[in-house]
Amino acid sequence: MEGSATPPTGASRAPARRTTIYDVAAAAGVSKSLVSLVLQGSPRVSPARRDAVQKAMSELNYRPSRAASALAGHRSRTIGVVVDDFRNLWFVDLLDGMREVFEPLGLTVTVADSAHESEGGLRVIDNFVASKADAIVIACEPTEAMTVAQDIPIVIAGNRAVTIPRASVIASDDARGARLATRHLIDLGHIRIGHVTGDGGSAALRSSSYEATMLEAGLVPLVTRGSGRTNEPDGFLATRRLLEDDVRVTAVFAANDTMALGALAAIHDAGRRVPEDVSLIGYDNSPLASSEILRLTTIEDNSRDVGRLVAQTVDAALEGRESSDLALVEPRLVARSSTGVPIRS
Amino acid sequence: MKPSKSPTIYDVAARAGVSKSLVSLVLKGGRGVSDRRRRAVQSAIDELGYRPSAAATALAGNRTHTIGVLIDDYTNLWFVNMIRGMDEELTGRRHSVVVADLLLNAHLGRRPVEAFIGMRVDGLVLAAEPDPDLVDLLTDAGRLVIPTVVAGGRAAKLPGADVVAVDELVGARLAVDHLISLGHTAIAHLTGGGGSAANRRAGYEVAMTEAGLAPSVFRGKLATTEENGYRATHALLQRLPGTTAIFAANDSMAAGSVAALRERGLAQPGGISVVGFDDSPLAASRLVDITTISDRGSEVGAHAVRALLKRIADPACLTSTELVAPELVVRSSSGWGSTRS
Numbered sequence: 001m002e003g004s005a006t007p008p009t010g011a012s013r014a015p016a017r018r019t020t021i022y023d024v025a026a027a028a029g030v031s032k033s034l035v036s037l038v039l040q041g042s043p044r045v046s047p048a049r050r051d052a053v054q055k056a057m058s059e060l061n062y063r064p065s066r067a068a069s070a071l072a073g074h075r076s077r078t079i080g081v082v083v084d085d086f087r088n089l090w091f092v093d094l095l096d097g098m099r100e101v102f103e104p105l106g107l108t109v110t111v112a113d114s115a116h117e118s119e120g121g122l123r124v125i126d127n128f129v130a131s132k133a134d135a136i137v138i139a140c141e142p143t144e145a146m147t148v149a150q151d152i153p154i155v156i157a158g159n160r161a162v163t164i165p166r167a168s169v170i171a172s173d174d175a176r177g178a179r180l181a182t183r184h185l186i187d188l189g190h191i192r193i194g195h196v197t198g199d200g201g202s203a204a205l206r207s208s209s210y211e212a213t214m215l216e217a218g219l220v221p222l223v224t225r226g227s228g229r230t231n232e233p234d235g236f237l238a239t240r241r242l243l244e245d246d247v248r249v250t251a252v253f254a255a256n257d258t259m260a261l262g263a264l265a266a267i268h269d270a271g272r273r274v275p276e277d278v279s280l281i282g283y284d285n286s287p288l289a290s291s292e293i294l295r296l297t298t299i300e301d302n303s304r305d306v307g308r309l310v311a312q313t314v315d316a317a318l319e320g321r322e323s324s325d326l327a328l329v330e331p332r333l334v335a336r337s338s339t340g341v342p343i344r345s
Numbered sequence: 346m347k348p349s350k351s352p353t354i355y356d357v358a359a360r361a362g363v364s365k366s367l368v369s370l371v372l373k374g375g376r377g378v379s380d381r382r383r384r385a386v387q388s389a390i391d392e393l394g395y396r397p398s399a400a401a402t403a404l405a406g407n408r409t410h411t412i413g414v415l416i417d418d419y420t421n422l423w424f425v426n427m428i429r430g431m432d433e434e435l436t437g438r439r440h441s442v443v444v445a446d447l448l449l450n451a452h453l454g455r456r457p458v459e460a461f462i463g464m465r466v467d468g469l470v471l472a473a474e475p476d477p478d479l480v481d482l483l484t485d486a487g488r489l490v491i492p493t494v495v496a497g498g499r500a501a502k503l504p505g506a507d508v509v510a511v512d513e514l515v516g517a518r519l520a521v522d523h524l525i526s527l528g529h530t531a532i533a534h535l536t537g538g539g540g541s542a543a544n545r546r547a548g549y550e551v552a553m554t555e556a557g558l559a560p561s562v563f564r565g566k567l568a569t570t571e572e573n574g575y576r577a578t579h580a581l582l583q584r585l586p587g588t589t590a591i592f593a594a595n596d597s598m599a600a601g602s603v604a605a606l607r608e609r610g611l612a613q614p615g616g617i618s619v620v621g622f623d624d625s626p627l628a629a630s631r632l633v634d635i636t637t638i639s640d641r642g643s644e645v646g647a648h649a650v651r652a653l654l655k656r657i658a659d660p661a662c663l664t665s666t667e668l669v670a671p672e673l674v675v676r677s678s679s680g681w682g683s684t685r686s
Contacts (some may be wrong), residue, residue, distance in 0.1 A: 075465035108460035131464035265631035292604035
C-alpha cells in the first residue's frame with residue numbers, strides 16, 4: 001500500500017505533479033526515513049534537521065499523503081475498543097470522551113463487537129494486535145481470552161466481574177448511582193420498588209446497592225431477572241415476573257436503559273401506565289433515554305468523563321507514565337417524565 | 346489469573362527440526378515446501394497444540410484479517426444487523442470486523458479511514474455517505490487504494506468499489522402498497538437527507554402516483570433522526586389533519602412519529618398508521634413495535650463480505666452491484682384505514 005508515494009523522479013517543474021516525500025528529502029539533504037520521522041513527530045530528530053525538513057516542506061508546498069504517513073509508523077495510531085452489544089448505546093458517550101483526549105494526540109478510535117464470536121473475543125483482540133493498535137480498551141465483561149497478557153496497554157472501561165492483570169479500571173461509581181436511583185423513588189413516596197437486573201459487574205454493584213438502600217429505608221428489596229442478560233427482551237421478561245410476583249409494585253428500577261425499554265413494554269402489557277401507575281427509572285442516560293418515545297428518568301453515569309479518564313490512562317501507559325489502577329466517576333440523577341409520586345389507593 | 350504459557354512458533358520449529366521461517370512458510374500455505382517437511386511441521390503443530398496468533402501470522406504475511414466498516418453514526422442502529430451478517434459470513438475464518446464512525450470523528454484532523462489504512466485492514470466496507478474528501482483519501486489516480494465495498498444506497502459514487510444494497514425503490518413500494526391494501530389513501534411521507542432517503546422518497550412518489558394518489562412529502566431538519574421524525578409529525582398533522590397513514594424514511598423517524606402520535610392520542614390501535622424502514626432493533630422492541638421494511642441488513646452484510654473477499658483475492662475483478670430484495674415486516678403500528686373526522 002506504499003504505492004501512494006510516487007517513485008523518485010527529477011526536479012519538480014511540471015506544476016501538475018504533486019511533490020513527494022522524496023522531493024522533500026532531496027531538498028532538505030536528508031533521507032526519506034528522516035522525513036517520515038518528522039511527519040510522525042518523532043522526538044528522535046534533532047531540531048536542526050527538523051527545521052531543515054519543515055523548511056523544505058513549506059518551500060515545496062508539500063502536502064503529505066495521509067495514507068503514506070499512516071503507514072510510515074510502527075503503530076497504527078488507533079485505539080481498539082471492544083464492546084459486546086452495539087445496541088446498548090452507553091458506549092457512545094464513552095467514545096466521545098475518549099475522542100476529546102485522543103484527537104489532539106492524532107489517535108483514532110475504532111470499535112469491535114465480540115458478541116458474535118465463538119472464540120470469546122480472542123479473534124477480536126488478536127486482530128487488533130495484528131493491525132498494530134496502540135492500545136486496547138475493553139468496554140465489556142472481559143472473557144478469559146481477553147485476560148491473556150498482551151504487549152500493548154489494556155484499560156478496562158466500566159465495572160466488571162473479571163479483572164485483567166495489570167489493566168487499570170476506569171468506571172462510573174455504580175453503587176453511588178444505584179443509591180441515587182433508589183433514593184429518588186423512595187423520596188417520591190414509593191414503598192414497593194422492584195429492581196430488574198442481569199449478569200455483569202456493573203449490574204451486580206447496582207443491584208447490591210439497591211438492596212442496601214432499600215434495607216436502610218426499612219423497605220423490602222424485590223429483585224427479578226430474565227435470562228441473565230441486561231438487554232431489552234430480558235427487561236421485558238424480568239418486569240413481567242416482577243409485576244406477577246407483586247401486583248402492588250408502584251416503581252421499577254431497571255439495571256440499564258435498554259432493560260427499561262423492555263420494562264416499559266411489560267408495564268403497558270399489564271395495562272398500567274407510566275408514570276401514573278408505575279414509575280420507571282433506568283441507568284446510563286443513553287441516547288435511548290432522551291428519545292421522545294421514552295423520556296426516561298435515569299442515572300447519568302457520566303461515561304463521557306469515564307472516556308476522558310480512560311484516554312488519559314491510555315496516554316499515560318503509552319508514554320510510560322504511572323497512573324492509578326482504579327478511578328471512579330461520580331454519577332447524577334436525570335429526572336424526566338417516567339417517574340412521579342405514587343397513587344395512594 | 347495466570348496466563349498459561351502457550352507454545353510458540355519457535356517450539357514448533359524445534360520439535361519439527363526446521364527453521365522458524367519454514368514454519369511461517371507452511372502457515373502461509375506457501376509453495377516450495379517439500380511434503381515431508383510440511384508433514385513434520387503439521388504434526389509438530391498438532392502435538393504441541395500450537396495456535397498461531399493472528400499477530401504472528403500478520404507479521405509473517407501481509408494480512409491482518411481485519412475488515413474496517415465505516416458508518417455514519419452509532420445511534421442509528423441499522424448497521425447492527427449488517428455487522429451480524431458480516432460476522433456470520435466470517436464464521437470459521439480468522440477475520441474480525443472493526444467499526445469507526447464519521448460523526449464521532451467529524452472534527453478529527455485524521456479521518457477514520459486513515460486509521461483503517463494505518464491498521465492495514467484487508468478491506469473496507471463503506472456504510473456511510475462518501476464525501477469528496479473521503480473519495481479523495483480512498484483513491485489514488487482514480488484507483489482504490491484499498492479493496493472497498495459500498496453497503497447501502499449512496500448518493501455519491503466511489504469508482505472501482507462494489508456495491509451491495511437493498512432495493513430502496515422496491516422497499517418504498519412495499520410500504521405504500523401495504524398501507525393502500527389496508528384502505529389508506531391519505532398517506533404522507535417523512536424524509537431527510539442522504540442517498541437512501543432520496544431513493545425511498547422516489548419509490549414512495551412513484552407508488553403513490555401509480556395508485557392515483559397524491560404524494561405529500563414532509564421534510565424535517567436534514568438528519569433522519571427520531572427527534573426530527575417527532576417534530577415533522579407534529580408539523581404534518583397541523584398542515585394535513587386528514588392524514589391516516591405515515592411512511593417514514595427510516596425506523597428512527599418512525600419511532601419519533603409514533604411518539605408524537607401517542608402524545609396526541611392518535612397512535613394505533615385505531616389511530617394513524619406508521620410504517621418505517623430498516624427493521625432496526627428499536628422498531629422490533631415490544632414498546633415501539635413498528636411495521637417496517639426490512640433492509641435485510643444481515644444479507645447485505647453477508648453479500649458485502651463475499652464481494653470484499655473476492656476483491657481482496659482479485660483486486661482487478663470487475664466491479665459488481667448487487668441489489669437485495671427488501672421484505673415487509675408487519676407489526677402493530679399499522680392498521681385498517683378509515684377517514685378521520
